[in-house]
Amino acid sequence: MKSVLLISTVLLVSSCSTFRFPGVHRISIQQGNVISQSMIDKLKPGMTKSQVRFVLGNPVIDDSLDQDQWDYIHTFHIAGGDVIRQKLALHFREDRLSYFEGDFLPSDRSDLLEAEAN
Secondary structure, three states, X not given: OHHHHHHHHHHHHHHHHHOOXXXXXXXXEEEEOOOOHHHHHHOXXXXXXXXXXXXXXXXXXXXXXXXXXXXXXXXXXXXXXXXXEEEEEEEEEOOEEEXXXXXXXXXXXXXXXXXXXX
Protein backbone atom coordinates (compact mmCIF):
# COMPACT_ATOMS: atom_id res chain seq x y z
CA MET A 1 0.00 0.00 0.00
CA LYS A 2 2.83 2.39 0.86
CA SER A 3 4.57 1.71 -2.44
CA VAL A 4 1.36 2.47 -4.38
CA LEU A 5 0.98 5.73 -2.46
CA LEU A 6 4.65 6.60 -3.07
CA ILE A 7 4.43 5.88 -6.79
CA SER A 8 1.21 7.88 -7.07
CA THR A 9 2.81 10.83 -5.30
CA VAL A 10 5.88 10.74 -7.57
CA LEU A 11 3.72 10.59 -10.68
CA LEU A 12 1.54 13.44 -9.46
CA VAL A 13 4.52 15.67 -8.66
CA SER A 14 6.26 14.93 -11.98
CA SER A 15 3.10 15.64 -13.95
CA CYS A 16 2.63 18.96 -12.13
CA SER A 17 6.07 20.14 -13.25
CA THR A 18 5.09 19.86 -16.93
CA PHE A 19 1.48 20.98 -16.50
CA ARG A 20 0.87 24.69 -16.81
CA PHE A 21 -1.55 26.03 -14.29
CA PRO A 22 -3.89 28.64 -15.77
CA GLY A 23 -3.34 32.11 -14.38
CA VAL A 24 0.22 31.43 -13.20
CA HIS A 25 2.59 34.16 -14.39
CA ARG A 26 5.86 33.03 -15.97
CA ILE A 27 8.70 35.46 -16.48
CA SER A 28 11.17 35.74 -19.34
CA ILE A 29 14.78 35.20 -18.29
CA GLN A 30 17.64 37.11 -19.90
CA GLN A 31 21.28 36.22 -19.22
CA GLY A 32 24.61 37.42 -20.54
CA ASN A 33 25.57 40.45 -22.58
CA VAL A 34 22.85 42.27 -24.50
CA ILE A 35 24.39 43.30 -27.82
CA SER A 36 22.64 45.63 -30.24
CA GLN A 37 23.32 46.36 -33.90
CA SER A 38 24.52 49.87 -33.03
CA MET A 39 27.16 48.35 -30.74
CA ILE A 40 28.34 46.02 -33.51
CA ASP A 41 28.55 48.93 -35.94
CA LYS A 42 30.92 50.75 -33.55
CA LEU A 43 33.46 47.90 -33.68
CA LYS A 44 36.35 48.65 -36.04
CA PRO A 45 39.51 46.64 -36.76
CA GLY A 46 42.47 48.01 -34.82
CA MET A 47 40.49 49.03 -31.72
CA THR A 48 42.26 48.43 -28.42
CA LYS A 49 40.83 46.05 -25.83
CA SER A 50 39.81 48.96 -23.63
CA GLN A 51 37.93 50.59 -26.52
CA VAL A 52 36.11 47.32 -27.23
CA ARG A 53 35.30 46.95 -23.52
CA PHE A 54 33.86 50.48 -23.55
CA VAL A 55 31.55 49.60 -26.47
CA LEU A 56 30.47 46.07 -25.45
CA GLY A 57 31.25 45.77 -21.76
CA ASN A 58 33.13 42.89 -20.18
CA PRO A 59 32.89 39.50 -21.88
CA VAL A 60 30.81 36.83 -20.17
CA ILE A 61 33.51 34.20 -20.55
CA ASP A 62 36.96 35.17 -19.33
CA ASP A 63 39.33 32.55 -20.73
CA SER A 64 42.65 32.87 -18.92
CA LEU A 65 44.29 30.47 -21.41
CA ASP A 66 43.40 32.50 -24.52
CA GLN A 67 43.62 36.23 -23.85
CA ASP A 68 43.27 36.97 -27.58
CA GLN A 69 39.64 35.83 -27.82
CA TRP A 70 36.66 37.32 -26.02
CA ASP A 71 33.29 35.58 -26.06
CA TYR A 72 30.02 37.40 -25.54
CA ILE A 73 26.96 35.19 -25.07
CA HIS A 74 23.34 36.26 -24.68
CA THR A 75 20.52 33.86 -23.80
CA PHE A 76 16.86 34.85 -23.66
CA HIS A 77 14.35 32.31 -22.38
CA ILE A 78 10.87 33.41 -23.37
CA ALA A 79 8.30 32.62 -20.68
CA GLY A 80 6.78 29.27 -21.52
CA GLY A 81 8.44 29.20 -24.92
CA ASP A 82 11.64 29.11 -26.90
CA VAL A 83 15.21 29.89 -25.93
CA ILE A 84 17.10 32.38 -28.11
CA ARG A 85 20.92 32.18 -28.00
CA GLN A 86 23.34 34.63 -29.59
CA LYS A 87 27.13 34.45 -29.59
CA LEU A 88 29.86 36.89 -30.56
CA ALA A 89 33.55 35.97 -30.54
CA LEU A 90 36.14 38.75 -30.87
CA HIS A 91 39.70 37.95 -31.91
CA PHE A 92 42.67 40.16 -31.09
CA ARG A 93 46.20 40.35 -32.50
CA GLU A 94 48.78 42.26 -30.51
CA ASP A 95 46.00 43.59 -28.21
CA ARG A 96 44.08 45.10 -31.14
CA LEU A 97 40.77 43.91 -32.58
CA SER A 98 41.46 41.81 -35.66
CA TYR A 99 38.03 40.39 -36.53
CA PHE A 100 34.87 39.01 -34.98
CA GLU A 101 32.48 36.20 -35.78
CA GLY A 102 29.17 34.88 -34.58
CA ASP A 103 25.51 35.76 -34.90
CA PHE A 104 26.12 39.46 -35.63
CA LEU A 105 27.25 41.26 -38.78
CA PRO A 106 28.18 44.93 -39.14
CA SER A 107 25.85 47.08 -41.24
CA ASP A 108 28.83 48.27 -43.29
CA ARG A 109 30.90 45.19 -44.15
CA SER A 110 33.77 47.06 -45.85
CA ASP A 111 35.87 47.37 -42.65
CA LEU A 112 35.36 43.71 -41.81
CA LEU A 113 36.27 42.53 -45.31
CA GLU A 114 39.45 44.64 -45.32
CA ALA A 115 40.51 43.12 -41.99
CA GLU A 116 39.87 39.56 -43.24
CA ALA A 117 41.94 40.22 -46.38
CA ASN A 118 44.97 41.26 -44.29
